[in-house]
Amino acid sequence: EAQVTQNPRYLITVTGKKLTVTCSQNMNHEYMSWYRQDPGLGLRQIYYSMNVEVTDKGDVPEGYKVSRKEKRNFPLILESPSPNQTSLYFCASSSESSNQPQHFGDGTRLSIL
Amino acid sequence: SQKIEQNSEALNIQEGKTATLTCNYTNYSPAYLQWYRQDPGRGPVFLLLIRENEKEKRKERLKVTFDTTLKQSLFHITASQPADSATYLCALDGAGGYNKLIFGAGTRLAVHP
Numbered sequence: 598e599a600q601v602t603q604n605p606r607y608l609i610t611v612t613g614k615k616l617t618v619t620c621s622q623n624m625n626h627e628y629m630s631w632y633r634q635d636p637g638l639g640l641r642q643i644y645y646s647m648n649v650e651v652t653d654k655g656d657v658p659e660g661y662k663v664s665r666k667e668k669r670n671f672p673l674i675l676e677s678p679s680p681n682q683t684s685l686y687f688c689a690s691s692s693e694s695s696n697q698p699q700h701f702g703d704g705t706r707l708s709i710l
Numbered sequence: 711s712q713k714i715e716q717n718s719e720a721l722n723i724q725e726g727k728t729a730t731l732t733c734n735y736t737n738y739s740p741a742y743l744q745w746y747r748q749d750p751g752r753g754p755v756f757l758l759l760i761r762e763n764e765k766e767k768r769k770e771r772l773k774v775t776f777d778t779t780l781k782q783s784l785f786h787i788t789a790s791q792p793a794d795s796a797t798y799l800c801a802l803d804g805a806g807g808y809n810k811l812i813f814g815a816g817t818r819l820a821v822h823p
Contacts, residue, residue: 601753630811637718639799639815640754647809655810687753695803695811696742701753 599624603688603702610678611710618673618705620688626700628691629671630655631663633684634704640687646671647694678709712737714814716800722820729787731817733800739778740802745785748797748816757798758785790821 601622610616622629630645632655642655646665660682662674671690675682686705691697713736723729733743742761746754760767760776760783767774773786787794797816 632813637815639714640801640813642810642812645809653809656812689753695809696759698744698756698759699746699754699801699811701755703753704751 599700601688601690601700601702603686603705605705606703607706609708609710612679613677616675616678616707618675618686618688618707620671620673620702621669622671622688622690622700623669624690624692624700625668626690626692627668628694628697629665630689630695630699631661631671631673632687632689633657633682634687635684643673643686645695675707678707680709683707683709712740712802712812714800714802714812716798716814716817718815718817720818720820722822723790725791725821725823727790729790729794729819729821731785731798731819733783733785733814735781735802739781742803743774743776743783744801744811745772745774745783746799746801746813748799754799787819790819792821792823795819795821 604619627648631643632640641657644663646652688702689699715734744759745757748754758774771788775784797818799816801813
C-alpha cells in the first residue's frame with residue numbers, strides 16, 4: 598500500500614531536549630516536505646526536498662533541521678525544542694514537485710513543555 | 711507574499727444540496743491550484759488539481775473552477791452527503807516556481823441529514 602509513515606504519532610517532551618520525527622515514503626517520490634498546522638493558520642511549509650541531498654527552506658524553517666540522505670526518508674530534527682514549536686506536524690511526498698498531488702502522513706502531535 | 715483566504719466560518723448545508731466553498735488569493739496568479747480534504751486527526755487527502763489554463767475540472771460529484779481574473783477558485787460538491795463533512799483546504803504554488811506549496815486555513819463543511 599502506498600503510504601507516508603510518520604513516527605512518533607504523539608510526543609510530549611521538555612524544552613531543549615533534542616528530538617527527531619521520522620518520515621518515510623514507499624512510492625519512490627522525489628519531492629518531500631514538512632508542514633506544521635496550527636489553529637487558524639493552516640498548513641505552513643517548514644522545509645522541502647526536491648531529491649536526495651537537495652533541501653530548501655519553506656516559510657517557517659526557524660528552529661528546525663532536515664536531511665535527505667535516502668530517497669525514502671526525510672526526518673525533521675528539532676535541536677532545541679521550545680514551547681512555540683508545539684504543533685501538529687505533517688510530512689508529505691509527491692512524484693516530482695509541489696505541483697503534483699501531495700500524499701500526506703497521518704501527522705505527529707508534538708507538545709513541548 | 712501570496713495570501714490565501716478561505717471562509718473560516720463553517721458551512722452547514724442539508725443533505726442532497728450543493729456545497730460551494732471559496733478560495734481567494736491576493737497576489738500573483740498561480741500556475742495551478744489544488745484542493746484537499748482533511749478529516750479530524752488525519753492528514754489531508756488530495757482531491758483535485760486545476761491548472762491556470764483550465765477553467766473547470768470535474769471528478770465524480772466534485773467540480774473545481776479557476777478564475778484568474780477574480781483570483782478565485784470555487785469548489786463544488788453536488789448531491790452532498792453527511793460523509794462529505796470535513797475540512798477542505800485549497801493550496802497553490804508559492805513564488806519561485808514549483809517548489810513551495812501554500813495552503814489556506816480551510817473551510818469546515820457540515821452536511822446534515
